Amino acid sequence: MKFLNKIIDDLLEKSEDLSNFNLVLPGKRPVVFIKRILAEKNYSGFLPRFFTIEELLKDIGETQHIKGIALWLFAFEVYKTQHEEDFGTFLKWFPTVLKDWDDMLKFSDSDIAVLDFMFDEERIKNWSENLNPDEDNPRNKFLNFWRKQRNFLPLLKLKLQEKNYATGGMLHEMVRNKIEDFVSETETKFVFCGFNAFTPTEKKLVKELLKWDKGICYFQADDYYMKDFRQESGKFLREHKTWPEFNDSREFNWIENDFKQEKNIKIFEVSGNISQTKLLPEIFNELSNGNIEQFDFSKTAIVLLDENLLPPTLDALITINRINITMGFPLKNLEFSNAMKKLFHLQKQLHKQSSSYYYKDVLPILDELPKAENDFLIIQNFQKLLQERNIIYISKKMLENELSSLSYFNLFQKKSAKDFLKQLINYCFQLKFLDLDDIVFENISHFETSFKTLKNQLQDYNFEMDVESLEVLINQLVNTESIDFQGEPLQGLQVMGLLETRLLNFENIILLSVNEGKLPLGNSQNTYLPFDVRREFDLHTFLENDGIYAYHFYRLLQDSKNVYLLYNALSSGVNTGEKSRFITQLEIESGHKIENLVVENTIEPVNQDVMVIEKTPEVLEKLKLWKNRVSASHLSSYLYNPIDFYLSKILNTYSEDEVEEELSQRNFGNLVHYSLQYLYEKILGKVLNDKYLEDLITIVDEALNHAIVILNHEKDFYLKGMNFIHKSIASRVVTDILRYDLNLIKNGHQLEILALELKIENIKLSVSDVENINIYGFIDRVDRLDGVLRIIDYKTKKATNIFLKPKEEKIEMLLSNKTMMQPLQLSLYAFAVLSAKIFPENQLECGIWSFAETGKGVQSLEIYEETSLNLKNLEMPLKSIKNLILEILNPELTFTENIPVSFSN
Structure with missing residues (x-):
């Protein structure tokens, strides 16, 4: 710590007793290092007093600093004495106005002057207000807004002063008037260490102490940016020097x-945010020359410009024994915080009198909130119900039932804001009696403390507040709170944010997320004051803020030897993928030799081991049982992927159905299928005439509603959006099939429906001299057209490969790939019906009726250009089917996963 050592050496030269000095620091972090330095120098006297500059101003001001929610509540009490406005609307603008007001008080000579200027400016812009005084237009709104602020903010200042309260800006204004008296009366010396930018009040205090020889200033500056007036990093220090x-x-x-001393600077362009952290082990391996066990980590700091990278950074550093984390982990990034946000969203829906709730607003709460043991079964049954009935919108009644x-x-029930807050406190309290791991317990404890703090602050106020306003207040608390980590700051690797590095120097610096928008933050200020107005009254703009961040960056680098700058090159969300302009400045202006490296995530597929299942004795026993019930769908599953066949048909496992927000292709097919079954059952066994079919066409909607009941879907599912369109298409498909049959009758054909969902089982098929199987399945429709028996299978997809005309040498493997599923199924059904003599005919036609091509009617399976099938001409496809079954039963062959193969030119 070169700079801190230099300060201590100089102070000890001035006096052997440091107790007369008050050290004013940019933050508390350096105190522990100063104490270590004094111990190393064998200092045995009393320690100096340590202040941050904010603490010093509070001492001088002798007032109570009020901020955050306490200030918001107090301000609203004052505001509502002048204007009628609900708390929720007030919160939409007041936090931004408060920040602007504090800037006025800190940097301008008079906040009233700024408010008058804004009011006058709006009056000039709105010069025509007298022509249309009642017109509700944006100009009038802006004018009224600043008219209100001109009256409200001075009144708020007065009311705060009556209570001896002060905002941050008011504190600066009060201290400004007390500086002369304070400096003349104090008997101790104030040492200002490592400051860069001062507010006018702070500057006046420092200069006054210097005049009275009661102040000492130590600045950490460098020739590189002090002599170059283009360098924004030296903007403030160059001014102080004058x-x-x-x-x-x-x-x-x-x-x-x-800064000009030789440095090893490497810049990494990384594809991905978290991917930056994965480079850390390699960087430490390089720094330690491969001897990481002997590496002195205390000379190294990892600086995170994005606090969200803390968890993956710690994951990447798991092999390092000593890590000190200076930055806290924000409560807002915890899983419990996400659950709270979703819970508030649901509570707001309750207050909006919603008749139903979107399932994705409810299920994440149930998943993420910690719960008692008895809750798991309740949640599991609820999720199962939503899946079975495909419920997208959950009614209030169902939620309660x-x-x-x-x-x-009780958290899912409508509550007033204050009652809901009490429920949250009680919930957090009860959770701590559950068996929770330490991290979850700590998370909940922090939230409970935040909720109690807010409850105590609200007790002094009686105004009405809605749940949305309560959420804003809680977010304010959560966004400003963090979980602090305990560590040893003097040993091991330091992980910190940029502001925590003030006054500290490290030999090795690793900065992550050195992107534009992170360093510097850029023009991201929330303010009602235009840029020109801020410049007119010397209020800080984003340019001054950029200068402050530039100083922190260059100061950190100037004493280092090894610098690693990593940035995310991918554009996603708010990240533009643009490297910080500070990196570009280094590359162009610094004179240092800089190595640029590009690290990309590989897009090559991971070498995936093919899953192979051996046919053990246990598997062979399962296959013996399977032979008694072999269906065409089983064989299709095997063709698609033998592993899927093994898991679903041999082990009888299944994947849970997910809630469908949009009707799937499978359920679209079921919707049409069940509707047709409902309709044709009414004329089953009859020779059809015009009237039968015309009557059925009139009740298509009734059939669809019946199908919806069978699918166990809610009718509301089909009332809007794409599902309404899917239902309309299904209605047209069903109607087209009925009309197709009607046209057959009108053209003189004779049609009789013989069976629907015909069940076939225990149909024996000899696949070899020693192996037999039993076929089972369901045939969608069997009819007789002009005396010809027809087996019909409904398909959502188009008919494919139903014209079989193979060469002799290819017959055995004809149906051995997944493109031949349809002819395989038709051939097996035809064999089952003919061999079982279910109907008197010895021959039949077998075909596909595609919902995608209803106008084509039944497209029949052809074998060597013959559509009339009998047991003789079925021998050819059956030979291939038998070989497929023998392959499944062969104990020497494994079940091997089919992995899709991609081809490139």
Whole structure:
């Protein structure tokens, strides 16, 4: 810590007793390092007092600082004495106005002058207001807004002063008027260490202390950016150097020439955010020359410019024993926080009198909230019900019927904002009695504390507040709270944010997320004050903020030897994939030799081991049972993927159905299929005439509703969006099939429906001299057209490969790939019907009626251009089917996974 050592050495030269010094620091972090330095120098006196500059101002101001939610609530009490407005609307603008007001008080001579300027500017823009005084237009709204602020903010200041409260800006204004008295009366010296930018009040305090010789300033500056006026990083320090207080008798300490010293700088362009953290082990391997066990990590800092990278960074550093995390982990990034957000969203839906709730708003809450043991079965049954009935929107009644036994069901009921807050506190309290791991327990405890803090603050106020406003308040608390990590700051690797590095120096620096928008933040200010107005009244703009961040960046680099800058090159979400302009400045202006590396995520497929299942004695026993019930769908499953066949047909496993927001192709087929079955059952066994079919056409909607009941779907599922379109298409398909049959009758054909969903079972098929199987299945429709028996299978897809005319040498393998599933199924059905003599005919036709091509009618299977099938001409496809079954039963062959093969030119 070169800079801190230099400060201590200089102070000890001035006095052996440091107790008369007050060290004013940019943050608390360096205190522990200063104490270590004093111990190393064998200092045995009393320690100096340590202040942050904010603490010093509070001491001088002798007032109580009020901020955050406490200030919001107090301000609303004042505001509603002047204007009628609900708390929720107030919260939409007040936090931004408060920040602007604090800037006015800190940086301008008068906040009233700025408010008057804004009001006058809006009056000029709205010069025609007297012509249309009642017109509700944006200009009038802006004018009224600043008219209200001109009256409200001075009143708020007055009311705060009456209570001896002060905002951050008010504190600066109050201290500004007390500086002379304070400096003249104090007897101790104040040492300002490592500051860069000051507010006018802070600057006045420092300069006044220097005039009275009661102040000492140590700046950490470098020739590189002090002499180059283009460098924004030296903007403020160059100004400080011109103070008249720095002269021949008091030097500006110190300006070094460290930045130009030789450095190893590497810049990594990384494809992905988390991918940056995966480079850390390689970087440490390079820094330690492969001897990581002997590496001194205390000289190294990892600086995270994106706090969300903390968890993956710790994962990447799992092999390092000593890590000190200076930055806290934000509560807002915890899983419990995400569950709270979704719970508030649901509560807001309750207050909007919604008749139903989107299932994706409910299920994540049930999944993510910690729960008692009895809750798991309740949630499991509820999820199963949604899947079985494909429920997208959950009614209030269903929510209550199915989840009322849930231990935290009261959180799903409509509550006032204050009652809901009490429920949340009680819920967190009860959770701590469950068997939770330490991290989850810590998360919940922090949230419980935040909820209690808010409850206590609300007790002094009686105004009405809605759940949406409560959510804003809780978010404010959560966004400003973090879980602090305990560690040893003087040993091991340091993981910190950029602001935590102030006054500290490290030999090795690794910065992650060095992207534009992260470093610097850029023009991301929320403000009602235009850029020109801020410049007019010397309020900070994003340009000053960029200068502050530039200084932190260059100061961190100037004393280092090894610098690794990583940035995410991918554009996604708010990330533009653009490297920070500070990197570009380094490359063009620094004079250092910089190595640029590009790290890309490989897009090559991972070498996947093919799954292979041996036919063990246990598997062969399962196959013996399978032979008694062999269906065409089993064989199709095997053709598609032998592993799927093994899992579903041999082990009898199945994947859970998911809730369909849009009707799947399979269920679209079922919708049409069940509708046709409902209709044709009414004329089953009859020779059809015009009237039968015309009557059926009039009740197609009735048939569809019947099918929806069979599918166990909610009718509301089909009332809008794509599902309404799917139902309309299904109605047209069903009608087209009925009309096709009607036209057959009108053209003189005779049609009789013989069977629907015909069950076939125990149909023996000899596949070899020693192996027999039993066929089973269901045939969608059997009819007789002009005396010809027809077996019909409905398909959602088009008919494919139903014209069989293979060469003799290819017959055995004819139906051995998944493109031949349809002829395989038709051949097996035809054999089963003919061999079992279910009908008197010795021959039949067998075909596909495609819902995608209803106008083509039944497309018949052809074998050597013959559509009339008998047991003789079925021998050819059956030979291939038998070989397929023998392959399945062969104990020497494994079940081997089919992996799709991609081809390239």
